[in-house]
Amino acid sequence: MKRVFCFLLTLAVLPAPFLLGGCQKDEEPRSKYTIDAEYADGVLEAVLDLSYYNDTDTEMQKLSFNLYGNAYREGSAFSPVSSAFSAAAYYDGKSYGGMEIASVSPCASYAIEGQDENVLSVTLQESVSPGKRTDLRIEYSLKLADIEHRTGVARHAVNLGNFYPVLCVADEEGNFYECEYYSNGDPFYSECADYSVTLTADSDYTVASSGKTVSAQVTQTSKTQEFSLKNARDFALVLGTEFSVLESDGSGTAISYYYYDDENAAETLTLIENAVAFFGKTFGAYPYETFAAVQTGFCYGGMEYPGLVMLSDALSEKDYMYTAVHETAHQWWYAAVGNNQLEEGWLDEGLAEYSTACFFDAYPQYSLTRAQLVDGARSAYKAFCSVEAQLFGGADTTMDRKLCDYKEYEYVNIAYNKGMLLFDTLRDAVGDSKFFAGLRRYYSSNAGKIACEEDLIAAFGNAGAEGVIRSFIEGEAII
Numbered sequence: 001m002k003r004v005f006c007f008l009l010t011l012a013v014l015p016a017p018f019l020l021g022g023c024q025k026d027e028e029p030r031s032k033y034t035i036d037a038e039y040a041d042g043v044l045e046a047v048l049d050l051s052y053y054n055d056t057d058t059e060m061q062k063l064s065f066n067l068y069g070n071a072y073r074e075g076s077a078f079s080p081v082s083s084a085f086s087a088a089a090y091y092d093g094k095s096y097g098g099m100e101i102a103s104v105s106p107c108a109s110y111a112i113e114g115q116d117e118n119v120l121s122v123t124l125q126e127s128v129s130p131g132k133r134t135d136l137r138i139e140y141s142l143k144l145a146d147i148e149h150r151t152g153v154a155r156h157a158v159n160l161g162n163f164y165p166v167l168c169v170a171d172e173e174g175n176f177y178e179c180e181y182y183s184n185g186d187p188f189y190s191e192c193a194d195y196s197v198t199l200t201a202d203s204d205y206t207v208a209s210s211g212k213t214v215s216a217q218v219t220q221t222s223k224t225q226e227f228s229l230k231n232a233r234d235f236a237l238v239l240g241t242e243f244s245v246l247e248s249d250g251s252g253t254a255i256s257y258y259y260y261d262d263e264n265a266a267e268t269l270t271l272i273e274n275a276v277a278f279f280g281k282t283f284g285a286y287p288y289e290t291f292a293a294v295q296t297g298f299c300y301g302g303m304e305y306p307g308l309v310m311l312s313d314a315l316s317e318k319d320y321m322y323t324a325v326h327e328t329a330h331q332w333w334y335a336a337v338g339n340n341q342l343e344e345g346w347l348d349e350g351l352a353e354y355s356t357a358c359f360f361d362a363y364p365q366y367s368l369t370r371a372q373l374v375d376g377a378r379s380a381y382k383a384f385c386s387v388e389a390q391l392f393g394g395a396d397t398t399m400d401r402k403l404c405d406y407k408e409y410e411y412v413n414i415a416y417n418k419g420m421l422l423f424d425t426l427r428d429a430v431g432d433s434k435f436f437a438g439l440r441r442y443y444s445s446n447a448g449k450i451a452c453e454e455d456l457i458a459a460f461g462n463a464g465a466e467g468v469i470r471s472f473i474e475g476e477a478i479i
């Protein structure tokens with residue numbers, strides 16, 4: 001995600017003196033989601049057929065799923081949007097949604113659990129051995145709130161991020177990691193799977209998707225489209241009746257840009273094309289066949305999904321450009337190389353920020369340099385530390401905290417700004433050649449998997465790099 005507005009928020013809370021300025025190989029076995037959904041009038045009715053593949057070392061008797069859509073219901077304990085962004089998100093007053101599970105079969109039993117009715121827990125009829133599969137059907141409906149957020153009816157489009165029950169990540173002992181929907185950061189954590197998604201909706205809708213279109217059937221009133229995506233850790237759709245679409249495959253990837261309010265649409269498409277080409281050349285091949293950049297209503301700057309990014313229609317021209325590159329960088333850092341975003345948000349955000357700075361350095365026509373961006377991050381971070389020192393006697397500068405352990409402006413400064421500074425300092429410490437070789441190794445070793453701080457250190461493989469990374473994470477680096 002890119003919270004451009006968070007920087008403004010940070011400034012808003014500062015006293016005046018401080019106003020400174022390619023995945024794993026396809027043949028590897030993995031779970032498959034087959035989703036057949038119908039959308040109308042703010043409600044998605046769907047059937048999910050899951051072919052679950054047990055890649056743990058444990059006999060699995062239970063499966064758990066994150067129900068992100070339930071965070072939008074009335075009375076949820078964790079709100080998907082903080083009070084600071086509530087007015088921007090709920091454009092027509094408070095509105096509620098939610099996810100209802102109609103049936104799960106075959107299973108011994110199922111229950112809605114978790115800290116906030118955010119987990120579907122299924123007890124299987126028969127346990128699944130390591131390396132074996134089982135099939136499960138989940139029938140559910142998702143009611144969308146009127147909200148400019150990841151999942152909701154926005155003013156000009158319908159955002160279907162996190163629209164299905166998502167398997168929780170299991171550790172080797174079979175314990176599931178449950179994701180609460182914190183308004184801070186991106187509270188998502190999932191393994192790669194294959195997807196076949198069929199959506200039926202009014203034929204007036206143009207549908208942007210994480211995957212490539214496999215088939216389309218149109219009647220006078222409705223359109224049914226099937227999308228396919230392999231080896232991805234999530235799948236998203238955006239529906240709109242106002243979209244214009246520009247397409248390009250100049251970078252070797254089929255890129256589509258969906259927009260309804262962009263006077264420079266051709267330039268935006270070229271920017272995205274350049275970003276896909278640059279990151280591919282710098283870090284490793286783009287992991288999917290298609291890439292959709294989608295303008296929509298979103299109360300933050302942008303949001304990343306595998307093969308699809310949402311770009312807020314409320315951004316200024318310059319922020320829109322920056323956000324498009326930042327979200328594109330997430331295709332390498334989050335989509336291909338995954339991480340637990342609830343525990344190590346800095347890892348993908350810091351890399352996405354720094355990759356964005358590197359991109360603008362390589363394309364001077366956009367009049368943004370790495371030095372400018374790094375200096376901006378440093379100024380904001382130092383201002384944050386000064387304010388924290390004044391107000392609380394010091395800033396907590398550690399980076400290995402869970403999302404819920406950050407204040408909102410604190411998270412922006414640690415995960416994004418300090419994250420960018422971490423990678424810039426690392427580059428200075430090891431030199432350009434070793435720095436980019438290390439990131440290429442990090443990508444090739446971890447694409448399609450879940451990486452953590454230790455994997456990043458291992459990719460650089462020298463004590464100097466380890467010292468820089470650890471000193472930043474542990475809050476000891478002097479900035």
Ligand SMILES: [Zn+2]
Nearest residue numbers: 001002349352
């Ligand atoms: Zn981001």
